[in-house]
């Protein structure tokens with residue numbers, strides 16, 4: 001038989017957020033791109049009904065709530081997104097969040113930094 005898994009994802013969602021270890025980064029803000037996906041078993045006899053799936057607009061709302069907060073590290077934003085998604089979607093078997101900072105100020109000509117967290121239901 002086999003089983004079907006579903007992934008609902010947002011890719012490269014752009015934010016301008018006050019996240020950075022150094023106070024001036026939080027003052028000036030920076031550009032971030034977030035990838036976020038939630039996976040769960042596809043058991044859906046009415047696959048054309050938005051009430052029978054995970055509405056990705058909700059995922060966007062969650063990202064907006066977390067990414068507007070002042071904080072020091074990408075890890076802290078990623079962990080809050082993951083925790084909130086785990087509690088909102090207990091049926092999720094896998095959740096991945098990755099946050100990319102496009103212009104980290106440490107003297108490199110061109111670099112993006114990226115922190116990601118993955119949750120797997122045990």
Ligand SMILES: Nc1nc2c(c(=O)[nH]1)N=C([C@H](O)[C@@H](O)CO)CN2
Nearest residue numbers: 020021022072073074075104105106
């Ligand atoms: N693992 C991490 N390392 C660093 C972070 C971070 O969020 N996670 N942040 C910084 C500074 O904010 C950086 O962007 C400036 O160089 C440093 N290291």
